[in-house]
Amino acid sequence: MCVDVIDNEPSRQALRDGRGKTRVAVAGLGLIGEGAALRLIDDDAFEYCGGLVRDPSKSRKSLPDDVLLSSDIDELLNAAPNVVIDALPDGEAGKTLIAKALARGIGIVSANKQAVAGSLAEFHDIAHRNSAHLFYSASVGGGAPMVETVRRAKARGEIVEMDAIVNGTVNYILTALAAGVGFDDAVKRAQDAGFAEPDPTADLSGDDARAKISILCYEAFGAEIDMNAVKTTALDKALASKIVADGGVYKQLSTIRKDKSGAVSASLSFVKVASDDFFAAVKGEGNALRVRLADGSVETCADKGAGRTPTVASLFTDLELASAQLPPRKSG
Ligand SMILES: NC(=O)c1ccc[n+]([C@@H]2O[C@H](COP(=O)([O-])OP(=O)(O)OC[C@H]3O[C@@H](n4cnc5c(N)ncnc54)[C@H](OP(=O)(O)O)[C@@H]3O)[C@@H](O)[C@H]2O)c1
Numbered sequence: 001m002c003v004d005v006i007d008n009e010p011s012r013q014a015l016r017d018g019r020g021k022t023r024v025a026v027a028g029l030g031l032i033g034e035g036a037a038l039r040l041i042d043d044d045a046f047e048y049c050g051g052l053v054r055d056p057s058k059s060r061k062s063l064p065d066d067v068l069l070s071s072d073i074d075e076l077l078n079a080a081p082n083v084v085i086d087a088l089p090d091g092e093a094g095k096t097l098i099a100k101a102l103a104r105g106i107g108i109v110s111a112n113k114q115a116v117a118g119s120l121a122e123f124h125d126i127a128h129r130n131s132a133h134l135f136y137s138a139s140v141g142g143g144a145p146m147v148e149t150v151r152r153a154k155a156r157g158e159i160v161e162m163d164a165i166v167n168g169t170v171n172y173i174l175t176a177l178a179a180g181v182g183f184d185d186a187v188k189r190a191q192d193a194g195f196a197e198p199d200p201t202a203d204l205s206g207d208d209a210r211a212k213i214s215i216l217c218y219e220a221f222g223a224e225i226d227m228n229a230v231k232t233t234a235l236d237k238a239l240a241s242k243i244v245a246d247g248g249v250y251k252q253l254s255t256i257r258k259d260k261s262g263a264v265s266a267s268l269s270f271v272k273v274a275s276d277d278f279f280a281a282v283k284g285e286g287n288a289l290r291v292r293l294a295d296g297s298v299e300t301c302a303d304k305g306a307g308r309t310p311t312v313a314s315l316f317t318d319l320e321l322a323s324a325q326l327p328p329r330k331s332g
Pocket of ligand 1: 071
């Protein structure tokens with residue numbers, strides 16, 4: 001298990017230095033975004049300055065009613081945040097938000113893998129041209145610092161292989177199946193626990209995992225992978241029955257390989273692992289990553305991959321980093 005610890009709390013240091021609070025807007029005020037907004041309100045180093053939602057007329061008792069609430073991205077950005085947290089579930093809306101914010105020099109901290117995946121090179125380019133910063137650790141691995149682990153491995157040498165459990169919902173369902181829970185009930189329990197969306201299709205089809213595979217490929221090899229080229233097995237009732245009948249420990253593994261010619265390929269499949277395998281110990285909504293380097297050495301990380309608490313913690317680790325990159329501000 002490895003958890004990156006931010007020991008210098010740059011936004012608090014900035015406050016102590018008289019550089020003012022970091023103004024933060026939150027796009028999406030659902031399970032993750034509302035959790036982020038509540039933590040911002042409780043934290044003296046930040047000022048919560050606006051929220052983006054689909055329906056601003058909906059009652060949101062937990063949040064202050066004197067702070068901007070809008071369904072319009074431009075109106076949110078006009079509130080002049082220093083950083084926007086992207087906790088939207090919608091990939092297209094997220095892509096529009098990220099591109100517009102970065103173009104205005106506003107930092108982005110995203111949990112939205114569908115927005116980030118497929119556009120990383122473009123977003124980093126916009127960020128670079130506008131002196132803005134883009135962070136997306138919360139979009140892969142939840143509380144498991146996968147992006148940081150890949151970057152650390154890459155700094156040590158050439159990465160040749162990555163294996164990972166990247167979908168906490170599917171891992172939760174597999175754990176429940178192994179404990180004797182039926183497939184439909186396992187999906188419902190994952191939804192009730194806040195791990196699966198009301199429509200769990202993206203988790204079960206593998207779309208969610210493929211987006212995360214693409215982000216890991218970018219970090220490891222400098223280019224994303226064609227998500228449609230990732231050989232994928234979906235989880236359905238029939239496959240769940242086969243897994244239960246066979247017994248043993250099954251995991252949904254994302255497997256990414258770079259061959260000797262430099263070509264990168266990836267697959268997403270259900271694999272029976274030995275009971276003493278690194279991935280066998282990953283239970284419930286857990287996520288885990290194992291990175292192999294050309295010299296044979298290995299880097300790993302594991303932690304909770306879904307849910308409000310680990311995801312908001314990951315967003316705040318990135319938010320502290322984003323705050324540290326900001327120029328001095330007036331005291332607010
Ligand atoms: N749930 C997890 O455990 C987890 C873990 C890691 C990453 N993530 C990622 O975090 C993001 C948020 O997930 P969530 O579970 O918090 O979602 P959620 O509970 O469904 O919340 C969605 C929020 O976004 C707003 N919204 C949806 N579409 C919008 C649009 N087109 N424009 C403006 N606002 C829009 C909704 O507005 P209304 O309130 O008006 O409906 C709602 O406030 C997703 O990208 C997800 O993949 C989630």
